[in-house]
Amino acid sequence: MYRYDEFDEAFVRERVAQFRDQVARRLDGSLAEDEFRPLRLKNGLYLQLHAYMLRVAIPYGTLRAAQLRQLARIAEEYDRGYGHITTRQNIQFNWPKLKDVPDILGLLADVEMHAIQTSGNCIRNVTADHFAGVAADEIEDPRPLAELIRQWSSAHPEFSYLPRKFKIAVTGAAEDRAAVRVHDIGIRIVRHPASGEVGYEILVGGGLGRTPMIAKVVREFLPKGDLLAYLEALMRVYNLEGRRDNKYKARVKILVHEIGIEEFRARVEAEFARLDGPSINADPAEQARIAAYFAAPAYENLLPESGTFEAARAANPDFAAFVEANTFPHRVPGYAALTISLKPIGGAPGDITADQMRVVADLAERYSFDEARATHIQNLVLPHVRKADLFAVWKALVAADLATANAGLITDIIACPGLDYCALATARSIPIAQAISTRFADPVRQREIGPLPIKISGCINACGHHHVGAIGILGLEKSGKESYQITLGGDPGEKAALGDILGPGLSADEVPDAIERIVARYLDTRESGESFSDAVRRLGPAAFKSALAKEVHDAA
Amino acid sequence: MPPETAITLVTREGLKPDRFRRDLETSAPRLVPLDTLENALASNGEIGVEIANTVKAEALLPHFDRLALIAIAFPAYGDGRGYSLAKQLRALGFTGTLRAVGPLIADQFHYALACGFDEIELPAANAARQPEPQWQAALAQRSLSYQRGYDQPGNILERRRARRGEG
Numbered sequence: 001m002y003r004y005d006e007f008d009e010a011f012v013r014e015r016v017a018q019f020r021d022q023v024a025r026r027l028d029g030s031l032a033e034d035e036f037r038p039l040r041l042k043n044g045l046y047l048q049l050h051a052y053m054l055r056v057a058i059p060y061g062t063l064r065a066a067q068l069r070q071l072a073r074i075a076e077e078y079d080r081g082y083g084h085i086t087t088r089q090n091i092q093f094n095w096p097k098l099k100d101v102p103d104i105l106g107l108l109a110d111v112e113m114h115a116i117q118t119s120g121n122c123i124r125n126v127t128a129d130h131f132a133g134v135a136a137d138e139i140e141d142p143r144p145l146a147e148l149i150r151q152w153s154s155a156h157p158e159f160s161y162l163p164r165k166f167k168i169a170v171t172g173a174a175e176d177r178a179a180v181r182v183h184d185i186g187i188r189i190v191r192h193p194a195s196g197e198v199g200y201e202i203l204v205g206g207g208l209g210r211t212p213m214i215a216k217v218v219r220e221f222l223p224k225g226d227l228l229a230y231l232e233a234l235m236r237v238y239n240l241e242g243r244r245d246n247k248y249k250a251r252v253k254i255l256v257h258e259i260g261i262e263e264f265r266a267r268v269e270a271e272f273a274r275l276d277g278p279s280i281n282a283d284p285a286e287q288a289r290i291a292a293y294f295a296a297p298a299y300e301n302l303l304p305e306s307g308t309f310e311a312a313r314a315a316n317p318d319f320a321a322f323v324e325a326n327t328f329p330h331r332v333p334g335y336a337a338l339t340i341s342l343k344p345i346g347g348a349p350g351d352i353t354a355d356q357m358r359v360v361a362d363l364a365e366r367y368s369f370d371e372a373r374a375t376h377i378q379n380l381v382l383p384h385v386r387k388a389d390l391f392a393v394w395k396a397l398v399a400a401d402l403a404t405a406n407a408g409l410i411t412d413i414i415a416c417p418g419l420d421y422c423a424l425a426t427a428r429s430i431p432i433a434q435a436i437s438t439r440f441a442d443p444v445r446q447r448e449i450g451p452l453p454i455k456i457s458g459c460i461n462a463c464g465h466h467h468v469g470a471i472g473i474l475g476l477e478k479s480g481k482e483s484y485q486i487t488l489g490g491d492p493g494e495k496a497a498l499g500d501i502l503g504p505g506l507s508a509d510e511v512p513d514a515i516e517r518i519v520a521r522y523l524d525t526r527e528s529g530e531s532f533s534d535a536v537r538r539l540g541p542a543a544f545k546s547a548l549a550k551e552v553h554d555a556a
Numbered sequence: 557m558p559p560e561t562a563i564t565l566v567t568r569e570g571l572k573p574d575r576f577r578r579d580l581e582t583s584a585p586r587l588v589p590l591d592t593l594e595n596a597l598a599s600n601g602e603i604g605v606e607i608a609n610t611v612k613a614e615a616l617l618p619h620f621d622r623l624a625l626i627a628i629a630f631p632a633y634g635d636g637r638g639y640s641l642a643k644q645l646r647a648l649g650f651t652g653t654l655r656a657v658g659p660l661i662a663d664q665f666h667y668a669l670a671c672g673f674d675e676i677e678l679p680a681a682n683a684a685r686q687p688e689p690q691w692q693a694a695l696a697q698r699s700l701s702y703q704r705g706y707d708q709p710g711n712i713l714e715r716r717r718a719r720r721g722e723g
């Protein structure tokens with residue numbers, strides 16, 4: 001894991017001091033509220049329905065035990081005892097007071113964390129595959145790349161007042177678990193087809209929100225050493241040419257769409273050609289310095305299978321079900337990556353209490369080389385657990401109400417805060433997630449249905465990724481009532497697709513029944529071993545329309 | 557020329573009176589809009605040009621050696637195009653004075669200087685609300701930076717390199 005050197009440390013401390021001063025200038029009137037706003041946003045501080053909300057970055061999702069314990073302390077001392085993991089590998093606190101925020105930022109700095117650029121029209125927290133360094137299908141761990149971009153984008157003098165927010169996601173694996181195609185920039189670590197050299201494929205112009213788009217390839221192969229100069233060129237084109245007349249058209253995806261990817265590519269390449277790469281890029285020694293922090297931990301030489309593990313699994317069906325749903329194959333024999341679901345049946349997706357954070361911290365320290373991860377699916381991961389330890393970890397998780405065996409299943413729902421917290425919401429989303437989760441609570445049935453990611457947003461801004469849910473649910477408001485639009489066939493991964501709207505909106509009460517019918521249609525028509533998403537791809541979303549129509553008809 | 561109309565500019569060295577006048581009749585150095593630049597350049601005296609942040613940097617390249625000042629408009633402090641334009645003008649070789657004109661805030665002073673600006677011309681109300689010491693204080697809050705190729709202090713990558721003994 002990356003550790004701050006004295007420069008990183010001093011940089012973050014300076015930002016805390018600066019924000020303390022900005023708060024003071026806001027309070028004495030030197031700064032008007034509209035001038036203070038972008039400053040607080042650049043420190044992750046939003047004004048929400050009921051209170052301020054502080055969004056803390058978990059760069060590329062990686063956490064140490066000490067950091068989790070500090071988050072727990074902040075949740076207890078400055079919030080109501082819990083935090084909320086978001087779809088961009090951040091953690092949000094929903095109830096801090098403005099006057100306390102500089103102190104909270106100080107506590108974060110104590111454990112090498114910050115809230116820098118978690119909101120505002122700047123380059124946001126860089127996200128990465130949550131199985132980075134673990135997955136067997138990986139060319140290279142993407143986190144050194146993410147860390148380099150984190151540093152480069154921090155307080156960037158030229159790119160801190162962009163037309164709109166800018167989100168970057170990176171992956172080093174064949175399977176895209178980081179949703180790189182729905183980000184402003186997605187970076188895939190690839191091998192050059194001819195030379196075998198490791199470099200980057202750069203995608204641009206993906207995004208969700210009111211105009212969802214899948215990113216396009218802007219550079220098929222970028223040598224690693226050219227990264228920062230290329231990003232500078234691309235960001236400069238966007239900063240100069242991105243629309244500023246309409247905030248709904250200000251994302252880079254709109255620019256790419258309006259001028260076309262060829263023209264966009266030509267402008268970026270022209271700017272890139274003018275730059276003096278060696279005076280901009282991080283030199284190989286700096287790249288190596290960062291990469292060294294992400295060297296593999298000291299794994300033991302283990303047999304691929306563990307007798308104690310197999311025995312526990314055979315003896316305990318609950319544990320077996322948990323292992324089946326929540327473990328992910330580790331590239332090192334004898335280890336597994338373990339998803340800790342923050343989706344208890346009927347709970348608020350992504351919420352975690354301070355006590356639970358401490359439990360995860362202890363487990364990470366004891367069983368996972370002091371490492372945990374936050375995922376964009378709003379769960380946590382212990383990335384390197386010996387199979388022989390899984391049973392002990394599971395028992396500890398059971399005691400902490402953290403052992404829900406549903407990773408990737410129909411109750412592992414992504415939901416944005418919605419009308420319960422968010423000032424922009426047009427409908428509730430958490431209660432919809434809770435209702436669906438309760439309806440499909442039966443673990444046997446969940447396993448029978450198999451992987452089925454449901455994603456819910458409380459308004460068109462799509463923070464809950466509904467466009468790329470196998471089933472997406474968008475909460476709107478129609479003549480004073482909540483109305484939920486169902487989409488089908490979305491996919492955030494390497495087969496990225498936006499879901500199709502299935503039919504007219506439903507009331508909140510009707511949603512669980514509609515999902516039930518869609519699932520029933522799937523179970524009736526699936527071929528053996530066919531996942532929900534594959535079935536929708538084969539049959540087309542239209543084949544599911546009548547399932548929804550029936551529902552509307554019944555309700556009428 | 558009544559001196560009280562002189563605008564004050566915020567610079568690294570503190571406040572500075574404006575030598576340039578937008579008044580066409582003046583014998584002082586003149587600041588002219590882009591569409592009258594050709595005419596103005598035909599006359600003698602120091603000339604500066606005031607441009608929108610949508611002007612292409614290359615368009616001014618032919619005039620670089622005659623231009624003492626390029627003033628770039630910031631229509632709102634949140635409109636960051638001027639930073640990129642300044643950076644491009646410097647990259648193309650402009651060595652005269654670069655001025656940011658608009659309602660910037662003290663916290664952007666560092667960014668403006670880093671991108672190649674020399675001075676900030678504030679609307680009077682903004683200048684009154686944010687006295688000069690705040691600008692210097694905001695600058696002093698920034699002693700370290702990660703990006704190379706910008707005019708800012710404390711480059712972390714260079715420091716790491718120095719510490720590695722690579723000078």
Ligand code: HEM
Pocket residue numbers: 046048053085086087088092164167182206207208209210248251415416417421422423424461462463464465
């Ligand atoms: C609670 C306060 C929040 C506010 C005011 C807010 C606001 C917004 C807005 C306005 C957009 C649309 C931006 C655009 O299309 O240009 C957006 C998109 C998005 N937000 Fe939020 N959001 C909030 C919470 C969250 C949370 C909790 C998450 C994570 C669970 C999140 C993650 C995202 C993502 C992933 C997108 C869509 C992807 C994209 O930007 O294209 N936001 N948000």
Ligand code: SF4
Pocket residue numbers: 416417418419422423424425426457458459460461462463464
């Ligand atoms: S999708 Fe809408 S309701 Fe949900 S968090 Fe985003 S802005 Fe708020």
